[in-house]
Amino acid sequence: MNLDVSLFERLVRNGLPFAQLTCQHRMKPRIADLIRPHIYKTLTDNNNVKNYKEIAGVEKSVFFISHEEKEEMVDKSK
Secondary structure, eight states: OOTTSOHHHHHHHTTOOOOOOOEESSSOHHHHTTTTTTTOTTOEEOGGGGGOOOOTTOSOSOOOOOOOOOOOOOOTTO
């Protein structure tokens, strides 16, 4: 069923018209840098994101947390 292929990729592969983001307006540039080389090679940052303040009490804008706890399954159908 090719569940590992995104809807966007299916559009492109089948020659259908598509639009791709060229300028982002929400992420700090440091966060956008994580996806730029892999997904959006030509993605630029709007000037407003360059002026975002740092979050008080947080040392870095990007960090990863390693944990051993399994996620809880939630059944929202009930």
